[in-house]
Amino acid sequence: MLYPFTAIVGQDEMKLALLLNAINPSVGGVLIEGEKGTAKSTAVRALANLLPPMETGATAMTVVELPINATEDRVVGSINLEKALQDGVKAFEPGILHAAHQNILYVDEVNLLDDHIVDILLDVAAMGVNTVEREGVSHSHPSRFILVGTMNPEEGDLRPQLLDRFGLSVMVYGEHDPAQRMEVIKRRLAFGDDPVSFVASYAESERALHERLLQARELLPSIIPTDEVLLKIASISIGVGVDGHRPDITMMHTARAHAAFHGRHQITESDLKIAARLALKHRLRRLPFEEQGHDEDRIDTVVTAVLEG
Template sequence: MSLTVQAPPTRRAVFPFTAIVGQEEMKLALLLNVIDPKIGGVMIMGDRGTGKSTTIRALADLLPEIEVVADDPFNSHPTDPDLMSDEVRERLSRGEQLPIAHKPIQMVDLPLGATEDRVCGTIDIEKALSEGVKAFEPGLLAKANRGILYVDEVNLLDDHLVDVLLDSAASGWNTVEREGISVRHPARFVLVGSGNPEEGELRPQLLDRFGMHAEIRTVKDPAKRVEIVEQRSEFDRDPIGFLARYQAQQQALQHQLLQAQALLPSVTIEHQLRVQISQVCSELDVDGLRGDIVTNRAAKALAALEGRVTVTVDDIRRVITLALRHRLRKDPLESIDSGYKVQKVFCRVFGLEEAVGENGAVAARA
């Protein structure tokens, strides 16, 4: 598999992921979801103009190409049955030789005004009745399979559509039914939502369905602000030259992600640490078990990202706020915890000293 990431002349240049300054919480959440998409996606809430869209597009551009069945509209995997459409499975069972192609990972933008038919796809009833075939017009979920589905201003999207997206992200399948005809296809994608809290919040029931919640704020340090502005100006002036400067770092991170994906099945987490994670969730009065599951998965993904096969307490500390902060609210009018409450309970349960700042950062030692 090729690790070349420099944009060819035929493609629009994308700002490199490794050149993005700050916003470490958002970048970490996105990388962990790429390593293990079953974490359940990321909700990114923050001020306008803080690089949310730029970072997500940069991540999609960084990822390596994937193997797909060339003539399949769902980006089916040629050998993994879990990532195949039913039609591709049938073709394989008949012994058919599948044409294989390599294509970049898709980042699909979901427009705010999208209809359910545009998102899920439609069935041509007339053709189905007259010709006896399932004439299915794929939607955005089909295009996003094995890629990234990005919903900007997700807090302004119709709740019904958000439900559809979250159901597909959780199950890995999209099912369309009409007039007694049913079509389903794989829909495994990293769901990324972003929004500005000033424009409205998601209902707590929907927030809970996102695996992680990252908060980003406008950078206050003047020196860092100048660095960001200069980088953006330099990229706009000479995109190809700017990309060339970061190509080695892009390749290194891409290789690190591939290694982490391969290492992930071997990563283990001690039983006692799992008990303590559940104790934190219990003391925070988190409804359901999603918080426990996501924290375990995210800690394993972080260990894999750093090339380790055993989860440490520090891995848990670094991901637990991302996994739990949006699950604490019982009242829709409450604001989302910055991380202080989660880290305070974490330190107590894990027997660490607290040194929690206003932004939820913790310096903890045994």
């Protein structure tokens, strides 16, 4: 019995990032940073129960977890060369990326994963295809999934090059409002005492959000950014000083998803503000010992100047 997504108290930015990436997987994945016990894994597992299949006719979505100690062959799959050479067949043995197709690929403690494995995951997430090559023998298969990584920054950081490859990033904290914190305890007690009744009490809110996601996915293709919107996105990226063009493209995909989530046919300033916060914070260059908390202020200042300019 899974804890309902709509029963999670607070953590609005985390929940929104997950939903936007689910609406538009081209966003490129979500990295959730935060201390233990902040509903990171709960939200990821609850998301799968909430989502429609990624493609029409696909089976119900599941969460495929990637172990920290997974080898490259375990992740991408392997080819039985002896069988391939002797029998003339590819003899492909599927890996985690095969199982992840049409599902959520969840990497807990992604900062502890080997950098080479993270690179592979992010490459496949971007291309939607996994290719395995061994001694001149190759095999490819579709691997389109919703990528979610979680980590506790106290246990180590991701290299900036890898951070940049995640579309969105959010930081989560424990609730500091006593009333909210009390509500977390009450709901957890209710779920533990009678999970069936607790889940049933959120059935309507889960159904409503499921329908909203379906409608957003249907609306998404019709939301075409205007040149004015694209110019604002480019100006925001230049203003905050991020490298490369990936931030611009991610902001565009995120703004489209946010507009679709709110039933809009055009991207608005509010969509751009949300997209900038989610897509740029982890890509900002920082001075030594500079606190991450200043990032939102820097982004908001630039976004306001661009939108009012």
